[in-house]
Amino acid sequence: MPTDPTADMIDGGFRTPPRGTGTLLLRCATLRGIELFKAAFLDVAAGRGPIDLTSFPIVQLESVARLELRLAQNTPRKRVARIKPDAFVWTETSDEWRDHAKFLDSFFTGGGGHHYLTSAEHNDAIIEVSYGETIPLKPRPA
Numbered sequence: 001m002p003t004d005p006t007a008d009m010i011d012g013g014f015r016t017p018p019r020g021t022g023t024l025l026l027r028c029a030t031l032r033g034i035e036l037f038k039a040a041f042l043d044v045a046a047g048r049g050p051i052d053l054t055s056f057p058i059v060q061l062e063s064v065a066r067l068e069l070r071l072a073q074n075t076p077r078k079r080v081a082r083i084k085p086d087a088f089v090w091t092e093t094s095d096e097w098r099d100h101a102k103f104l105d106s107f108f109t110g111g112g113g114h115h116y117l118t119s120a121e122h123n124d125a126i127i128e129v130s131y132g133e134t135i136p137l138k139p140r141p142a
Contacts, residue, residue, distance in 0.1 A: 013062030045097035082124035
């Protein structure tokens with residue numbers, strides 16, 4: 001029986017709220033997406049980057065043409081910068097990338113849910129990783 005090639009897709013995109021900081025939602029239907037994120041975070045932490053998450057065929061983000069992960073030597077004031085209307089750069093230190101990778105382990109042991117990996121403070125977007133949820137891209141009306 002053939003497998004569905006779209007089953008492992010990572011979708012999502014940039015959600016713009018009526019006011020405040022928007023959210024970059026990364027929805028994983030299967031643990032393969034979480035594994036991809038964890039490996040990418042660890043690669044960047046080890047200095048094997050930058051990595052553009054949108055370059056992976058299973059990543060399809062609405063309104064986002066580029067989400068580049070970069071390594072910083074020191075903790076940056078702004079971790080997520082919007083460099084173009086459809087392009088973002090997410091920068092963390094090696095320790096912070098490793099912490100994000102460890103944080104994703106809860107999906108392997110605890111099942112579905114979501115985690116916010118960055119905050120709104122000083123950032124152009126909040127990074128939200130979701131596994132096994134159906135979070136809408138459009139924010140609910142206020």
